[in-house]
Amino acid sequence: MKLTEEMKDALSVIGGGGAVVHLTTCSADGKPNTVAERFVGVFKDEYIVIADMFAQKTRANLLENPIGVITIAHPVKGRTWAFRGPTTIMQEGLPEDYEFHGAVAKEVLEEWGNWAEKEPPSEVPPDIKPPKLVQRGVIIMKVEECYSYKPEEAGKKVL
Amino acid sequence: MAKLTPRMRNWLEGLGAHIGTATKKGFPTVIVVDKAKVEGDNIVKFQLTDAQVQQIKQNIEENPRVALGPGGLGSIRAAYQFKGNARLEGNTLIVEVNEIYCTKPGPEAGLRLDVLPYESILKFESTRWRDQGPPK
Numbered sequence: 001m002k003l004t005e006e007m008k009d010a011l012s013v014i015g016g017g018g019a020v021v022h023l024t025t026c027s028a029d030g031k032p033n034t035v036a037e038r039f040v041g042v043f044k045d046e047y048i049v050i051a052d053m054f055a056q057k058t059r060a061n062l063l064e065n066p067i068g069v070i071t072i073a074h075p076v077k078g079r080t081w082a083f084r085g086p087t088t089i090m091q092e093g094l095p096e097d098y099e100f101h102g103a104v105a106k107e108v109l110e111e112w113g114n115w116a117e118k119e120p121p122s123e124v125p126p127d128i129k130p131p132k133l134v135q136r137g138v139i140i141m142k143v144e145e146c147y148s149y150k151p152e153e154a155g156k157k158v159l
Numbered sequence: 160m161a162k163l164t165p166r167m168r169n170w171l172e173g174l175g176a177h178i179g180t181a182t183k184k185g186f187p188t189v190i191v192v193d194k195a196k197v198e199g200d201n202i203v204k205f206q207l208t209d210a211q212v213q214q215i216k217q218n219i220e221e222n223p224r225v226a227l228g229p230g231g232l233g234s235i236r237a238a239y240q241f242k243g244n245a246r247l248e249g250n251t252l253i254v255e256v257n258e259i260y261c262t263k264p265g266p267e268a269g270l271r272l273d274v275l276p277y278e279s280i281l282k283f284e285s286t287r288w289r290d291q292g293p294p295k
Contacts, residue, residue, distance in 0.1 A: 073228070
């Protein structure tokens with residue numbers, strides 16, 4: 001599924017006009033985990049990437065159950081979207097040709113493996129800037145569906 | 160048993176939450192509700208639309224575990240995650256919170272708060288945040 005331009009704008013760091021999102025993952029037996037993520041981007045129009053800054057439970061969940069939901073949290077501005085699809089974490093040390101639903105780890109990490117350099121924290125408002133940007137890898141979702149979370153039409157297919 | 164602080168309560172009541180649910184085999188669905196009502200120490204009630212009930216009913220029936228991430232500006236300023244068990248009574252989703260985590264980015268991300276003495280949670284909050292809830 002290709003993301004629209006409007007979606008790509010929303011899925012970038014908040015200082016750059018994008019939004020903070022919530023990422024929901026769950027254990028293989030269904031215990032959910034929902035956490036806000038501030039460093040968000042798009043890879044090749046079909047994948048959402050998030051800086052993995054030592055997300056502990058998210059990592060444990062994705063290792064046993066590689067699927068997630070990303071919801072736009074703030075500012076929403078009518079962008080009431082929930083993206084769902086296979087999700088994993090890529091980090092240095094994976095085999096050169098490691099691929100996840102068409103995304104090659106080497107390419108993903110080259111583009112998004114160093115957020116501090118690509119989108120320096122100085123671009124992020126000081127009140128949401130983490131004390132130190134320490135990145136372990138990249139959380140990546142292949143977007144397979146997008147539904148609306150607007151209360152009156154919750155679950156309605158957007159794309 | 161978890162006990163929500165006034166700050167947690169104010170953020171949840173003011174701006175609601177993103178509510179993570181899943182099938183018992185771990186297929187997630189999230190709904191978003193923009194306000195809530197907190198009752199007692201750890202009960203959070205959300206009023207859902209018919210569409211929202213439809214979307215999560217099956218999940219809640221087969222797997223009552225849910226995760227709450229504060230909505231709107233709360234996703235930035237109220238860096239908490241609440242976990243608990245939920246049930247539906249008509250269009251009301253009733254969540255009994257039994258785990259509370261700090262999700263502030265950095266060294267304290269994932270710190271479990273509900274296991275601390277209540278006074279220590281209040282002290283933790285007062286040294287990390289200045290507000291007591293969302294701006295009016």
